[in-house]
Amino acid sequence: MSKLVIVGTVAFDAIETPFGKTDEILGGAATYIGLSASNFHVDSAAVSVVGGDFPQEYLDLLKNRNVNIDGVEIVKDGKTFFWSGKYHNDMNSRDTLATELNVLEHFNPIVPEDYKDSEVVMLGNLHPLVQQGVLDQMTTKPKLAILDTMNFWMDIALDDLLSVIKNVDVITINDEEARQLTGEYSLVVAARKIHDMGPKYVVIKKGEHGALLFHNDNVFYAPALPLEEVFDPTGAGDTFAGGFAGYLAKTGDFSFENMKTAVIYGSTLASFCVEKFGTERMQNLTDKEIYKRLDQFKSLTQFDIELA
Numbered sequence: 001m002s003k004l005v006i007v008g009t010v011a012f013d014a015i016e017t018p019f020g021k022t023d024e025i026l027g028g029a030a031t032y033i034g035l036s037a038s039n040f041h042v043d044s045a046a047v048s049v050v051g052g053d054f055p056q057e058y059l060d061l062l063k064n065r066n067v068n069i070d071g072v073e074i075v076k077d078g079k080t081f082f083w084s085g086k087y088h089n090d091m092n093s094r095d096t097l098a099t100e101l102n103v104l105e106h107f108n109p110i111v112p113e114d115y116k117d118s119e120v121v122m123l124g125n126l127h128p129l130v131q132q133g134v135l136d137q138m139t140t141k142p143k144l145a146i147l148d149t150m151n152f153w154m155d156i157a158l159d160d161l162l163s164v165i166k167n168v169d170v171i172t173i174n175d176e177e178a179r180q181l182t183g184e185y186s187l188v189v190a191a192r193k194i195h196d197m198g199p200k201y202v203v204i205k206k207g208e209h210g211a212l213l214f215h216n217d218n219v220f221y222a223p224a225l226p227l228e229e230v231f232d233p234t235g236a237g238d239t240f241a242g243g244f245a246g247y248l249a250k251t252g253d254f255s256f257e258n259m260k261t262a263v264i265y266g267s268t269l270a271s272f273c274v275e276k277f278g279t280e281r282m283q284n285l286t287d288k289e290i291y292k293r294l295d296q297f298k299s300l301t302q303f304d305i306e307l308a
C-alpha cells in the first residue's frame with residue numbers, strides 16, 4: 001500500500017441549486033478528496049490552510065476518517081477560503097458567484113515529514129505554485145503525481161499552471177476546462193494537446209456524462225451512474241479524483257489497465273457525493289454501500305456481443 005499526500009483547499013462553501021440553498025458549509029477540494037480517498041484505508045495526509053474561523057469539528061471529520069491533518073495550517077487571525085456557486089437547471093453547469101482566497105493568498109504548504117516520501121501525490125485544486133511547492137518538498141520522486149485544476153487558475157495563473165502540468169503524470173480536468181486550456185472543442189484533440197504539455201494520462205470529467213481516460217492512442221470511457229436523486233454536484237470532481245488516487249495508492253499499480261478500474265471507483269464515489277448537499281453523503285459512507293453501487297455499475301456497462 002502506498003502513502004498518499006493530498007493538497008487542496010479546505011473551505012467554506014455557499015451553494016445554490018434548483019433544490020435549495022445553503023449558508024456557509026464545509027467544502028474545499030482537499031476535503032472532498034480526503035473523504036473520498038479515505039474509503040481505501042490508505043495512509044494519507046492533507047496539506048492545506050484554514051483561518052481561525054474554521055470549526056475544529058470540520059477538521060475532525062477528516063481526522064476521524066484517518067486522514068492526517070498535521071499539514072493543515074491554521075492561521076488564527078485569518079479567514080478561511082470561501083467559494084460560492086449557483087447551479088443552472090441542468091445541474092451540469094454552474095456560475096461561480098464568489099471566490100475569496102483569504103488565507104490562501106499567502107499560503108506556503110508544508111508536507112509533514114512522514115509523508116515526504118509518499119508514492120502518490122494528489123495535487124488538488126488550488127494555486128499552481130502551491131501545487132508545485134508540494135512536489136518540490138518530496139524527498140523521493142513520487143511514483144504517481146496527479147493534478148486537478150479549474151478555470152479560475154487558468155484565468156489568473158496560466159504560466160504557473162503550465163509549469164506544474166509539465167511535472168505530473170496524470171491530469172484530471174473537466175470538459176470545459178480542457179477546452180479552455182487547449183482552445184480545442186474536440187476532447188480527443190484537447191487530450192492529445194494536454195499529453196503534449198506533459199501528463200502521460202489525461203482524465204476528462206464530463207459531469208453526468210461520465211469520464212474519459214486517455215493514454216497515447218488508448219481511450220477508456222466510464223459513464224456516470226444514472227441517479228434518481230441529484231441535489232448538489234459540488235465536489236463531485238474532487239470526489240472522483242480522491243477515489244481515483246485512493247484506489248491507485250491502495251493497489252500500487254499505475255498501469256493504464258488499473259487506471260480504468262480507478263476511473264470506475266472515482267465515478268462510483270462521485271455518484272454518492274451528489275446525492276446530498278456538500279460533504280454530507282461522503283461523511284459516513286460504508287464499504288457495503290460502495291460495493292453495492294459498483295455492482296450496479298457493472299450491470300450498467302456489461303454486455304455480450306458476438307462479432308461475426
Ligand code: AMP
Nearest residue numbers: 009011027028125152234235236237238
Ligand atoms: P468541484 O465541484 O469538484 O469542482 O469542487 C468544488 C469545490 O472546489 C468546492 O468545495 C470549493 O470550495 C472548491 N473550489 C472552488 N473554487 C476553487 C478554486 N479556485 N481553487 C480551489 N478550490 C476551489
